[in-house]
Amino acid sequence: MVRWSRFNIASVVLGFGFLYLPIVLLVIFSFNESRLVTVWAGFSTKWYTQLWYNRGLLDAAWVTVRVALLSATVATVLGTMAALTLVRYSRFRGRVLFSGMVYAPLVMPEVITGLSLLLLFVAIGLDRGFWTITLAHITFTMCFVAVVVQSRLLSFDRSIEEAALDLGATPVRAFFAITLPVIAPAVFSGWVLAFTLSLDDLVIASFTTGPGATTLPMKIYSQVRLGVTPEINAICTILIGIVALGVVIASLVTRRREIQRDRDERAAFAVSS
Amino acid sequence: MAKITSSLVSRLVIIIPYAWLLFFFLIPFFIVFRISLSETAIAMPPYTPVFDLSEGLSGILESMRAFSADNYVWLTEDALYFNAYVSSIVIATVSTVLTLLIGYPIAYGMAKAPRSMRPMLLMMVILPFWTSFLIRVYAWIAILKPEGLLNQFLIATGLIDQPLIILNTNAAVYIGIVYSYLPFMVLPIYSALEKMDHALIEAAQDLGCTPTAAFWRVTFPLSLPGVIAGCLLVFIPAVGEFVIPDLLGGSETLMIGKTLWNEFNANRDWPVSSAVATILLLILVIPIVYFQNVQSRADGEER
Numbered sequence: 275m276v277r278w279s280r281f282n283i284a285s286v287v288l289g290f291g292f293l294y295l296p297i298v299l300l301v302i303f304s305f306n307e308s309r310l311v312t313v314w315a316g317f318s319t320k321w322y323t324q325l326w327y328n329r330g331l332l333d334a335a336w337v338t339v340r341v342a343l344l345s346a347t348v349a350t351v352l353g354t355m356a357a358l359t360l361v362r363y364s365r366f367r368g369r370v371l372f373s374g375m376v377y378a379p380l381v382m383p384e385v386i387t388g389l390s391l392l393l394l395f396v397a398i399g400l401d402r403g404f405w406t407i408t409l410a411h412i413t414f415t416m417c418f419v420a421v422v423v424q425s426r427l428l429s430f431d432r433s434i435e436e437a438a439l440d441l442g443a444t445p446v447r448a449f450f451a452i453t454l455p456v457i458a459p460a461v462f463s464g465w466v467l468a469f470t471l472s473l474d475d476l477v478i479a480s481f482t483t484g485p486g487a488t489t490l491p492m493k494i495y496s497q498v499r500l501g502v503t504p505e506i507n508a509i510c511t512i513l514i515g516i517v518a519l520g521v522v523i524a525s526l527v528t529r530r531r532e533i534q535r536d537r538d539e540r541a542a543f544a545v546s547s
Numbered sequence: 548m549a550k551i552t553s554s555l556v557s558r559l560v561i562i563i564p565y566a567w568l569l570f571f572f573l574i575p576f577f578i579v580f581r582i583s584l585s586e587t588a589i590a591m592p593p594y595t596p597v598f599d600l601s602e603g604l605s606g607i608l609e610s611m612r613a614f615s616a617d618n619y620v621w622l623t624e625d626a627l628y629f630n631a632y633v634s635s636i637v638i639a640t641v642s643t644v645l646t647l648l649i650g651y652p653i654a655y656g657m658a659k660a661p662r663s664m665r666p667m668l669l670m671m672v673i674l675p676f677w678t679s680f681l682i683r684v685y686a687w688i689a690i691l692k693p694e695g696l697l698n699q700f701l702i703a704t705g706l707i708d709q710p711l712i713i714l715n716t717n718a719a720v721y722i723g724i725v726y727s728y729l730p731f732m733v734l735p736i737y738s739a740l741e742k743m744d745h746a747l748i749e750a751a752q753d754l755g756c757t758p759t760a761a762f763w764r765v766t767f768p769l770s771l772p773g774v775i776a777g778c779l780l781v782f783i784p785a786v787g788e789f790v791i792p793d794l795l796g797g798s799e800t801l802m803i804g805k806t807l808w809n810e811f812n813a814n815r816d817w818p819v820s821s822a823v824a825t826i827l828l829l830i831l832v833i834p835i836v837y838f839q840n841v842q843s844r845a846d847g848e849e850r
Contacts, residue, residue: 282656286668289653293675293729296686299696303689312695356564363561372561375568377839381780383787383831385804386824389811390575393821397578413571416564446556467677474679477789481811491681498681498794502688510682517677525670 297514304507321508331493331509337404338473338490345411346469352412353419353468354461360420361427379417387414388481395482402484410482411472418471419464426460459528466524470517576828583821584614618822627806628823632830634801638717638792639785642724646781647774649725650732654773655766657733658740669737676730684723684794691719691795715797723791728784732777739773740766772845779838783831803827 304322308315325331356376363369379387391410392402400406430453438448454461476491483489490509497506622628657668675683690696691714698710713719743766751761789804796802803823811820 278656278659278661281652282659284656285652286656286660289649289656289729289733290671292649292726293672296683296690296726297675297678299690300682300686312689312692312699352564352567355560356568359561359564363557366561368565371573372565372568373843374836374839375565375572377842378835379572381783381835381838383784383789383804383827385787385789385807386579386828389807389820389824390579391571393578393582393817394571394575409571413567416567420564470677470679474681476681477808491679494681494685495790498685498688502685502692506685510679510685513682514678517679518674521670521674521677 300507301511301514304504304511306504306507309504321504322512324505325508325512328505330488331490334488334490334493337487341404341408341411341479341489342469342472345408345415345472346465348408349412349416349468350419350461350465353416353464354423354457356416356420357423357427360424376417376420379414380421382414384475384477385481388478391478392481402482403487406482406484407479407487407489410478411468411475414475414478415468415471419461419468422464422467423457423460426457430456459531462527463524466520470520473513473517579821579824579828582818583618583825584616585818586615586617618818619826621819622822622826627801628803631801631803631806632826635786635788635803636830638720638724638800638802639782639788642721642728642785643778643782645721646725646728646732647778650729650777651736651774653729654733654736654740657737658743665741669734672730672733672737680727681790683727684790687719687723687726687795688714691722714795715800717796717800719795719797720792720800720802723795724781724785724788727791728781731780735776735780736770736773739770743769772841776838776841776845779834779841783834783838786831787827 303312303314305317305319306314307318307320356372360373360376388410391406391413395402395406395409434456435448435452438452439445443451474491475489476495479489480492480495483492490513494506494509497503653672657665657672660668688695692698693710693712693714695714697713698707701707702710713722747765747769748761751765752758756764787804787807788802789808792800792802792805793808796805807820807823807827810816810823
């Protein structure tokens with residue numbers, strides 16, 4: 275039988291240690307009393323209170339959150355459409371090009387995406403700022419949404435949707451009544467992924483921004499270049515906290531839905547037998 | 548099977564994302580190429596216009612003659628660019644191999660874990676991927692600094708008595724890339740290993756294979772699609788990486804993403820940065836197309 279050997283356990287534990295240790299240290303030192311980020315001098319939350327008075331930082335955070343909310347929402351709609359196209363329509367003119375355009379942004383170096391979008395915005399004469407960052411973020415995050423939703427659609431049993439169509443539902447109605455509820459967890463995790471990617475992005479935002487729109491990663495980056503400070507650790511800790519909370523909520527929602535679905539299926543089975 | 552292709556709605560489902568990607572992803576590349584052929588000018592935008600649509604076709608033909616390959620000539624004349632391309636590819640290759648060596652045992656261990664634990668382990672690999680890239684790179688600065696936590700630890704345990712200089716060297720860049728891209732390597736390998744039928748290993752062992760031979764002759768070849776996908780997911784973005792060499796690397800670290808960024812932001816030379824981007828894209832076209840094929844083949848198999 276499958277055995278979880280000592281070697282397997284060791285590699286998983288060491289691997290996770292490697293993945294988590296830097297983040298844990300960063301969080302710990304955000305509570306450090308001293309200005310030095312590497313010498314522990316007692317517990318303090320003063321860096322968090324200082325953040326509250328940093329106007330520039332709060333403004334940047336607000337811009338970032340608005341960009342992320344808007345771009346993640348549009349990207350989810352477009353990405354879900356792209357996923358449907360990839361899974362449902364195996365033959366149409368330019369399908370190869372389409373799937374290429376969905377997969378390429380996943381690996382495209384950010385400097386190329388950023389530069390090319392900037393040159394597009396300049397060429398069409400769009401004022402750079404909040405809206406150009408949002409458009410850029412929609413473009414690269416929609417592909418991640420498409421991949422997440424696509425993998426769920428591939429395992430989706432189409433016969434239920436076909437049954438709805440046979441019973442006279444319009445395709446749009448069948449999609450909203452049958453398909454969307456089933457793929458909803460994937461659509462939701464696609465949204466969360468798009469949101470965090472947008473929150474995180476430095477390079478593309480730096481290229482496509484204009485005067486007046488500074489995002490949090492740009493602010494953090496310019497401060498990091500000047501040196502490591504506990505304030506940055508504090509901002510980072512807050513961001514990590516938000517993301518961790520989001521992921522926990524997302525997984526709880528998914529699990530709840532799965533339990534509910536199991537219960538419904540069992541109930542249906544009990545009735546029919 | 549109910550075909551719904553004829554309806555207008557389903558056509559829109561195709562057309563909207565298609566048009567979006569054409570306009571915001573594909574067309575910009577042509578603009579980059581176009582500007583890479585123009586000349587630097589001290590103006591805003593800082594390049595001489597190459598196309599002027601208002602003059603119609605003759606205007607376009609006229610401006611075609613003004614195309615200049617000067618920026619590309621410039622790139623070949625200055626060894627800095629050539630070295631930056633080569634060194635980016637070398638750094639990305641070494642990092643990809645290191646990531647594979649570290650990531651494979653993790654994915655293998657996860658796939659062997661008790662079934663009930665796997666969703667949690669999977670979640671734990673994905674979680675760092677959701678936290679900010681910038682933050683994860685930043686976290687390493689405090690660890691790798693000469694007076695940082697790693698050196699403090701090593702000196703305290705008596706392993707070394709002089710602090711190691713890691714930050715601002717290529718070693719730090721390797722650590723940064725391996726660390727940041729590890730989940731991209733672990734996830735595809737894990738999903739390939741998890742799908743594998745364990746009976747195959749038992750069969751190999753029943754037929755006299757040692758566990759090591761069974762691994763190399765059965766398990767590893769079956770996980771190869773995951774290994775290839777993982778390597779491409781690490782290699783391609785790592786070649787153009789900017790944040791990691793900028794924050795962790797030093798003056799000796801030459802990477803093309805950083806060169807492009809400096810050319811654009813410090814020198815404000817848009818045509819030259821466009822030429823740098825065009826060549827980088829040409830270098831990456833083969834691995835990117837290969838990655839797309841791997842992806843679409845994987846989707847085809849699942850169907």
